[in-house]
Amino acid sequence: MHNVYNIFRQGQKRTYMTTALDRKIREVPYLSRYVILEKFKKKPRYMSECVGTPRRAYGYNTFDKIRYKPTFNPYVHLNKDKKYRLDNWKSRDHENFDPLKCYVRGSRKSYDIPYAILPAKDELGMFHPPILSGRYKADIEKQYYMHDLPWVWHKNFYTGTNHFCDNMVIGKKKWYRKEQQNEKMKESMKKINNLVLEYREECKNKKRYNFLEKVVNTLGDEIAHKYIRKIKNIYL
Numbered sequence: 173m174h175n176v177y178n179i180f181r182q183g184q185k186r187t188y189m190t191t192a193l194d195r196k197i198r199e200v201p202y203l204s205r206y207v208i209l210e211k212f213k214k215k216p217r218y219m220s221e222c223v224g225t226p227r228r229a230y231g232y233n234t235f236d237k238i239r240y241k242p243t244f245n246p247y248v249h250l251n252k253d254k255k256y257r258l259d260n261w262k263s264r265d266h267e268n269f270d271p272l273k274c275y276v277r278g279s280r281k282s283y284d285i286p287y288a289i290l291p292a293k294d295e296l297g298m299f300h301p302p303i304l305s306g307r308y309k310a311d312i313e314k315q316y317y318m319h320d321l322p323w324v325w326h327k328n329f330y331t332g333t334n335h336f337c338d339n340m341v342i343g344k345k346k347w348y349r350k351e352q353q354n355e356k357m358k359e360s361m362k363k364i365n366n367l368v369l370e371y372r373e374e375c376k377n378k379k380r381y382n383f384l385e386k387v388v389n390t391l392g393d394e395i396a397h398k399y400i401r402k403i404k405n406i407y408l
Contacts, residue, residue: 287303
């Protein structure tokens with residue numbers, strides 16, 4: 173069962189891992205976090221949405237028209253509320269954005285990243301919750317995406333998370349019972365010669381003994397014992 177399942181999963185992996193898009197989705201970074209934050213920061217841009225039907229999707233950070241990473245949507249209709257945030261919020265000051273020293277929403281206080289989003293440990297060894305709650309941590313993560321930066325403070329940033337296409341198969345698994353039967357048949361056909369010999373031996377053993385065969389089978393060793401040659405006159 174497990175052998176068949178592993179064979180099926182290998183086939184499943186070959187199906188998903190053959191394209192460049194699949195490799196792009198599963199790739200993990202190799203540069204330092206601070207190098208990424210320094211070298212790959214880009215100023216966000218705003219633009220009018222493309223006219224026409226159907227609407228054309230924003231093609232940045234896409235491969236073969238499929239988006240492979242979180243991307244800031246530049247198609248924003250700037251109303252009065254959004255203009256106020258861009259003009260007054262320090263967290264939306266794109267000219268002076270620093271990924272290691274961020275503002276949150278409408279606050280005028282800057283916070284050191286990542287220390288403000290990590291639990292703190294005091295002199296007695298007791299842990300305390302981070303300075304910023306999840307709501308403001310999410311706003312900082314949003315600022316990273318706006319400036320085309322990955323969320324480098326994710327705990328699995330360098331190892332990567334398991335893609336949903338690589339997960340273990342769950343459920344009743346009815347959909348590959350046919351494959352399982354075919355794999356069992358292939359494995360059995362490899363041993364066909366041995367199976368034929370075993371079958372012949374079983375059929376031979378099933379036959380009823382005649383009187384002489386019964387005597388030999390039950391008393392053969394005892395009757396033949398006195399007729400077995402022995403070496404005599406051996407002195408050790």
